[in-house]
Amino acid sequence: MKLIHNSREPEYRTPFGAVRAGSTVTIAVRVEEPPATQLAVILRTWVDGGGERLHPMIPDGEGRYVYQLKCSRPANIWYSFHTAWHENESEESDVHHLHLGAPQGHTGGEGVMYDYTEVPSFQISVYEHRAIRPSWYERGMVYQIFPDRYRRDEHWHERTEAALDKPRHGARRRLVEDWWEPPVYERNEDGSIACWDFYGGSLKGIEEDLPRLAELGITAIYLNPIFEATSNHRYDTADYLKIDPILGTEDDFRELCQAAEKLGISIILDGVFNHTGDDSLYFNRYGNYPGEGAWQSEDSPWRGAYEFNEDGTYKCWWGVANMPDFNLNSPLVRDLLLGEDGVIRHWTRAGARGWRLDVADELTEELIADIKRVLLDEKPDGLLLGEVWEDASNKISYGQPRHYLQGAELDSAMNYPFRSMVIDFLMGNITAGEAAEVIWSLAENYPPEALACCLNLLGSHDRPRIASVLGGGPDESKLPEEERGRWRLTPEAMGLAKARFWLATLMQMTFPGVPSIYYGDEYGLEGLSDPGNRRGLPRPGDPHEYDMETIIKNASGVRRELPVMIDGSIEPFAVGDDVLGYTRKNAAGEAATVLINRSQCSEQDVRIPALGPCATDVVSGAELPVAEDGTVGVHLWPFGSAVISFHADERLQKPLEPGAGVVCHITSLPTQDGRPGTLGAPVKRFIDHLAAMGFRYWQVLPVNPTDLFNSPYAGPSAFAGNIDLLPETEAELRADYVRWEAAGGAGTDIAYRDYVAEQRAWLEPYCAFMAIKKLTGGVSRHEWPAEFQTWKPALLTDRRLAKEAHVQSYLQYRFELAWQDVMGYANAQGIQVIGDIPMYVSDDSADAWAHPELFSLDRDGRPTEIAGAPPDNFAPDGQVWGNPTYRWPVNRAEGYTWWLARLRRATRIYDRVRLDHFLGFHNYFSIPAGRPGSEGRWVPGPGKELFERARAEIGPLPFIAEDLGVLTPGVRALVSDCGFPGMDVLLFEDYDIRQGIFAKPGKILYTSTHDTATLAGFCTSSFCGGDETAGAELAEKLVHDALDTDAELVMMPLQDVLGLGDDCRMNVPGVAEGNWAWQAREEDIVAAERSTARLLRATGRSFGEAALVEDDDEAVEAADAAEAAAIAAAAAANSPAAGTAEA
Structure with missing residues (x-):
């Protein structure tokens, strides 16, 4: 007989994983080759504190035995299966038993049969739902700061000196002048710290760096302890109600919280409530504080707040004498922490939005629950995390099961199991299959709400720097302690660390929970264990590593633009030992699969199930075809990765109709009076030409009022x-x-x-x-x-x-x-007009004047942040465009009212709309007003949320994404998730377009744009050595080749249709004068009409009545004669003697 149960498959357990209290779980076991005699199948359950129950299971007639288990209250329910049957029909015959439980060392997965009774059990976590979620935290990204080593402010020296010069007894303390001096410990003979080093980091220093953190995409800061203490780590609290004077004041903390809130950043404090310092207001071992502390006298009011032995010794944290343990049942301690002006209420009211509980295992469950109750009383969306190093759903602490994640206590914990899995997998210590098992265990055991709140860290103050780990750092046991902060990777090892850091960070950003960056990891800081992992953060202008920061921005962009990475379930799998994969799915039907190849030398070809009709790898930008068997193939290079976003053909976009189009602004149309082109007769005449040629689309530049230089991308109104x-x-x-x-x-x-x-x-x-x-x-x-x-x-x-x-x-x-x-x-006439809206508005505009709150303006209405572009080979100092940037948090808070009105008007006056500088909706470059572009920074934009709002209000969105420039995975994810067609420009291709043109799926192919050279001009300078005739001939061939591709839509500036050179450019970016003046000649358009019509018919792109024309010899001769007459008429009409009146 064989018993089968897999807790992760719906055939055997529904619903999957943890369940809310009040749920019913269907549990089944399949019996294969059952005995001939009657079989009894028993479901054994055990609830901590509730004991054992035996539940007879009922056969369903299909080989399974089933039981409906009611999960009425929060608890961990443990279950296993037990069977019994007689050897024959006689009740006197021998009874046989077989048992089924979880695999050894696991709490879920495919069951294992045992021949003994006490088998490992499967786990069901039952939890109480929290109605008001800390969504500010769940949807964001955390940055952990060790305050002393983060940032000094201008008054750091006098403040630190004043605090350290105060007479006191106990361990010495000294000021370190050199910010770059590697941290070391000066120890006594017994190993205790003889002198604490302080580098002078402060709360004001953190506040000054908030814009950089906002640029990084940080939405919450987790501060290591900031209350007064003797040590530099401050886990030995001296006064819970006082900011350490080296860091600043309570006013500084409040101002930090206020400044952070304006940037969409919340503050999470570190609560060290199991113990204090012996040099504290409460214990006062050295008499540095007024009044009698617990150490000084048995009559001290604080004596009962600690646990003293009869011999005068006391209980302390892990035997560390300078950290005496609180008596957590003491009314004085409870009032200090939970009272009306206690620690939790006081600092939460001061601006904190969440707490992380240090050494949660040492705290009583009653105290944790009371802390949460008080916190939520002050802030209903507050957050309570715990330092738990193992699986927090089933933790046993001091022999007692903990109930951290069942609703009344922690929202979640620091996800050390995730960190260990990532590092062990990437470093080759475990296989992909073993890594997948860790993921399965977290997904199965953690309530979804707790999994969504996990703090997914790679580095912390308690662990070696992630760069040192991934670069193959040494065995610390073989190094003296003073080398922990001095040891460095070789350049080759750092390169290896970076390759692995991309994979680790991509996993961190695509895993359920909230990613946490340890300060300095974005700068590639190195260091082994404490104190080596607590070096000073490079200051502005200091040399540092840039690649790690780029990696974080690119990986976090994927999380930000694919909502499924935040609210989706997770299903892991392994492909061999080296490729780890997991699929994320959410209730909205979105799905994405992440693939990680940890091999340093082996390529991998992987096929995965297609979870939608279309698939895009947002890492490479490749559109992946779905095979007939419903799979997608992915090639992974060594250390390769992929994030395959599955989607429908239609997402937020209005489907694009195939064909061809012309880009030509209205002012470039020919007129008979010498003026730039206008609406009315010039436009209608041009539309007639477009229809005769067989074009389906006409794209214009913005029709808003222009600036003094006639730029349609700037002016007094959007x-x-x-x-x-x-x-x-x-x-x-x-x-x-x-x-x-x-x-x-x-x-x-x-x-x-x-x-x-x-x-x-x-x-x-x-x-x-x-x-x-x-x-x-x-x-x-x-x-x-x-x-x-x-x-x-x-x-x-x-x-x-x-x-x-x-x-x-x-x-x-x-x-x-x-x-x-x-x-x-x-x-x-069947022509669709494509409009264009600039990303930004002018400073001197009605928009900025009427809605100053929506833009980066000061109280006087002057810009504080300016849009631009970072330095590159063409602009070493960067570009400063002059437009104020948006205050996206304010726009979001107002429901994007202004932007929705703008998009709504654009869709009213155009058939389709090109969104200029689409990259800015993901990340935009913001420069402090009056500063060069080199001082700018990238800041997160609104992402998909804006377009989801627009889709709900407008319907399918007829947008085209101008996605030119550096395409990060985040930008690719945004384009893919919205479904807007992007732009592909021949002049920017990274292959030789003379050898063939390759259209990219989901892209509109442009032969050139209004901001580039004309195609003929490009060919002349790039391929033909300045020969304009040869350049024009090559451009003509490339226009044919482009139209002959399978691109859904090919767009050509009118200059490319007419074969014109660079003297006919519309705009040279970065040059203020001489642009926007080019104007076509009517005779040139007439001359090109018939050949263009034939070309569109020949390439299958002709639209409308032009597509019905037959190109026989007789028709060609007649057309030649008509064309000659039309050219002559057009030339005459545009001659100086033709008059100035426009028909």
Whole structure:
């Protein structure tokens, strides 16, 4: 007979893993080759504190025995299976027994049969649900700081000196002037510390570094102890209600919390409540504090707060005499910690949002539960973590089972099992299968809420630096203690550490729980155990390692952009010994699989189940085809990794219709009066050409008002239309306004009133802004009188502004009418118009003026942070664009109202919308105002959340992502998760495009863009040695090759359609003047019409009636004659003698 049970398979146990109190769990065991006699199958359960129960299991007729187990209250339920049967039908015959339990050393998985009764049990964790979750923590990233070694502030020296010069008894303390001096311990003969070194790190120093942490994506800081203490680690608390004066004051702490909150960062404190220092207000061994401490007198009020023996000795933490244990049942201790102005309430009110309990195993369960009760009373979404080194769901401490994760105590624990698994796997100490088993155990035993709150650390103050570990650090037992802070990896070993650090960090960022970065790990700090792992953090400007920081940013970007990495379940698997994989799935149907190849020398080819119709590896950017057998193939290089995001064809995007299109701004269209192109006849004539050629799309640059340099990517409004694009001059429009007003104006024009009502949110501030501009002679808003510095509706009735504001409203109405006329004409011919919205707005704009809270502006409305780009080979000092950056936390808090209005308007006036600088929605480069680009930093953007809001309000989003530039895994994940088609530009390809063009799935292929050389210009300079004729011929071939690819959509600037060189460029980035002026000639467009139509038909991209034309010889001759006549007519129409009137 064979018994089968696997606690991880739904056939045998449902639901999986931990369950809420009140749930019923279906447990089954399969019996194969049962005995001929009657079989009794018993489910044995054991509940800690509740004892054993035996439950007869019922056969289901399909070879299984089943029992419905009610889990009514929080507890750990342990179960196993026991069978009995007689050898034959006689009840007098021998009875046989067989037992099934968990594998030895495990609490779940595939059961093992035993021939003895006391078998290992399977575990079911039953927990109480917490209604208000600490979502601020669960969805973020933690940064652990050892305060003394983090950052000094400008007053560090006098503050530290003053604290250390105070007369005192006990261990000596000294100030270390040299921040880079390796930390060492000066010890007494008995091994105790003779002198504590202080480097002067402070709370103000931490506050000054908050912007850097925000840039790193940090949302919570876990501070090692900050209360007054003798040592530099401060786990020997002297006064729980006082900030250590070397670190600062309580006001400094409150200000740190406030400054952090503004950046979306919360503070988690370290609560050391099992013991104090012997040099403390409470124990007072050395008499350094007023009053009698427990050590000084049996009559001290604090005597009962400690556990003294009859001989005067006392209980202390692990035998360390300078850390006497509290008597946790003492009313005085409980009041100190839990009272109305006790430690928990006091510091939580001061700004802390969570606590980490040091040595949780040493605390009573009653105290932990009371700490949580008090914390949640102060902050309903507060967090309580515990230092637990093993599986916190079934921890046995001092012979007693703990109930940490069942709801009343800890939210979760520091995830040391995760850390050990990652390091052991990457260093070759365990196989991928053994690593998978660790993951299974955590996923099965931890309540989902606790797993989501696990602090997933790689480094900490208690462990060697992760760089030293992954680089193959030495056996510390063979090194003197003073070498722990001095020992360094070789360059080769550091390279190895970096390769493994990417894999470790990718696992950390894609694992259930919250990633935690130990200070300095992002700078590649090295060091072995304490004190070597507590070196000073490199200061601004100090040399340090950059690759580790980039690794953290890239890996955390994946977590931020793929929600499944935060709220998904996890199912691990192994492929051989070297490849570890796990799949994350969430309730929204999202799924992703992570693959890690730990081998230093072996490539691996892996096939995994496809969990959606499409698959994207966001690490490499590769689109992975789904095979007929429903699998996806992945190639992993040595130390290779992949994060395969599975998704439907349609996600947030509106599906793209195939074809071809032309990029040409309105001002580049030919006219008959010498003006730049306008709406009306020039546009309609161009649309006719597009239709005749067979194009489906026409892409324009932004149609907003421009700046002084005529850039459509800058100007006074992100919403308004550019009236310079109208065929009428401004003087003619103003004359029309006078006639319109005389005829009744708004009183009789219902369409105008409807327009104003619909657009009021942006229209009114814009009209007031432009009226003030006119009144003040066009000066910057920063130079306006105080009365105009702030937008308010009353400005519209100000007698100095009212008339001009009304004129501006009318002008925008006229633009709207003209633009909608163009859109209607284009759509009637099957042409879809692709618009463009810049990422940023101008500082001198109605948007920044009316909504200063949404932008990085000071109280006077001046920018504090400017958008730009980091230094590179083309701009060694970086680029400063001049636009204020967004305050994304404020935008988020307001529900992205302004952005949703902007996107909604864009989808109203265009068929499709190109989102310029799409990378900025993931990470954007922010530069302090007045500083060079080299001082900027990358800061997280809103990510997918903004577009999910837009999808819910607008419907399928017709967006195109301008995803050019450095594509990190996070950007790839955002594009993949949203589904927006990206851009692929021939000029930027990393292969020789003359040998063939390879379209990338999910990308629109552009032959060039408005910001690049023309295709002919590029070919001339890059391939043809300056020969313009040869460059034009090669460009013509490449246009054909691009159209002949399987790219869904190919877009070509009009210059590429016409075969024009670089003298016809639209824009040279970084150059203010001379741009945006190129204008096509009508005769060139007419000349290209027929050949372009044939080319689109030949490549299968022709659309509309043009696709129905047959290219026979007779038709070609007729077309030649018609084309010649049209060219002549176009040339005549554009000659100087042709007049200036536009038809």
